[in-house]
Amino acid sequence: MPLVSMRQLLDEAAKGGYGVGAFNVNNMEQIQAIMEAAKETQSPVIIQASRGARQYAQDRYLYHLMLAAAELYPEIPIAMHQDHGNSFETCKSAIELGFTSVMMDGSLKADGKTPSSFEENVEVTKRVVDFAHERGVTVEGEIGVLGGVEDGHGAGGDGLDHITDPDQAVEFAERTGVDALAIAIGTSHGAYKFTKKPDGSVLKMDVLIAIHKRLPNTHLVMHGSSSVPKDLQDIINKYGGNLKETWGVPVEEIQIGIKNGVRKINVDTDNRLAITGAIRKVLWETPEKFDPRDYNKPAREAMQKVVALRMTQFGQAGHSGDYSPISIEEIAKGYADGSLSTAPLVAAK
Ligand code: G3H
Ligand code: 13P
Ligand code: ZN
Secondary structure, three states: OOOOOHHHHHHHHHHHOOOEEEEEOOOHHHHHHHHHHHHHHOOOEEEEEOHHHHHHHOHHHHHHHHHHHHHHOOOOOEEEEEEEEOOHHHHHHHHHHOOOEEEEOOOEOOOOOOEOOHHHHHHHHHHHHHHHHHOOOEEEEEEOOOEOOOOOOOOOOOOOOOOOOHHHHHHHHHHHOOOEEEEOOOOEOOOOOEOOOOOOOOOOHHHHHHHHHHOOOOEEEEOOOOOOOHHHHHHHHHOOOOOOOOEOOOHHHHHHHHHOOEEEEEEOHHHHHHHHHHHHHHHHHOOOOOOHHHHHHHHHHHHHHHHHHHHHHHOOOOOOOOOOOOOHHHHHHHHHHOOOOOOOOOOOO
């Protein structure tokens, strides 16, 4: 199956009432782990690469690894997504390379740190939407700003500084025509999201529900959605690591989100934790080993386990065979003739 449009994947998820995990990759083993998990659970997949990943791997390597995945797993719909594009140029280069979806994160300026104005965000996102839709490529925008700075995406602070305003979300969706909308509800990237199990004072599911009520047909996206499981933290610390006590986003909260319009759930940190724990274990227990396959294989298996679990929890499991791919060219025609709507349904307050 060719790489598919993320819009098709999310429209199908909305029909089926489930969410789709979007997992970050930087190398071959992570792509293999996701594809094996998708095969095991029969799930459609979104594989995403950040700017850092494109730089680390050289994006042509990543692209060709994705083509290999599409060739090896023809039964699985795969969307290839640019995570946190910081500018029109970043999104354009991803589209020209062959990504089938891009995120224009205009909530921050191009430095990836400074919050931008609402008007700047609308302007750059709309420019990306016009360019992408002409080519059948999906666009995710972001309104509100995530917390955390560990990975260079986010304005710092504790995640509560720039929670999405539902009225702004409506105006943003109307003015940009994005296919998916990332919102800020108190999560942040990385392992250190919350100092205790989060409740409604720090994880604003009420804001998510309010946005969904106003935009009932808009595909919402939750970033910073790793659950940072204690067992994965413990493995790292048991084998010489030094993680401080921390909490992520409980899966049951994500499942509430899925019941309220969340269709894409971004997960990176949980996989990083699984990989690191598995590698540390091998090197700790068998310090004489030096063949990278001796630790990369268990690391890949550990990531597969996490991804397969999330695919099941998000509800995408069992849905890989539900639909045939629509070509990117057909999708472009759909945007052009209006059969693929970009005008959100807006409910009265
Ligand atoms: O957006 C955050 C993802 O975890 C990617 O992080 O920029 O370190 O690749 P990264
Ligand atoms: P986590 O750091 O919670 O895995 O979030 C990843 C993410 O949002 C990527 O865009
Ligand atoms: Zn993110």
